[in-house]
Amino acid sequence: MSIGNLYQTADWKGEKHVPAIDAPTTVKAGEEFEVAVQVGKEIEHPNTFEHHIVWVKLYYLPKDAKLPVEIGNYDFSAHGEAEALTSPKVVTKLKLNKCGKLISTSYCNIHGLWTSEVDITIEA
Numbered sequence: 710m711s712i713g714n715l716y717q718t719a720d721w722k723g724e725k726h727v728p729a730i731d732a733p734t735t736v737k738a739g740e741e742f743e744v745a746v747q748v749g750k751e752i753e754h755p756n757t758f759e760h761h762i763v764w765v766k767l768y769y770l771p772k773d774a775k776l777p778v779e780i781g782n783y784d785f786s787a788h789g790e791a792e793a794l795t796s797p798k799v800v801t802k803l804k805l806n807k808c809g810k811l812i813s814t815s816y817c818n819i820h821g822l823w824t825s826e827v828d829i830t831i832e833a
């Protein structure tokens with residue numbers, strides 16, 4: 710058994726656990742762009758003490774590379790304490806020089822591991 714087999718995937722428009730990656734499909738080499746990752750973009754995921762998204766991670770896999778680069782890791786720590794509730798969305802900025810994939814993973818405390826990916830094209 711590999712942990713890779715434990716990651717679930719689906720269309721984020723129909724499954725509330727899939728991390729939806731919002732990034733341009735094409736960017737210029739070395740030019741900063743924004744990437745957002747959101748769980749529950751189309752169908753809201755609960756964020757309660759009993760049921761919530763614990764973390765979201767974002768990776769970059771350059772074309773023809775064997776190993777991904779971790780871009781970021783975000784832990785959602787408040788799940789109703791003092792009535793503080795978060796929505797599982799993170800935004801970062803990024804510069805790339807090579808085409809590849811952006812890959813996101815997320816973890817729901819009840820429904821486990823989820824992943825999605827998008828291709829990104831870098832123009833010279």
Ligand SMILES: [Fe+2]
Nearest residue numbers: 760817819820
């Ligand atoms: Fe869930």
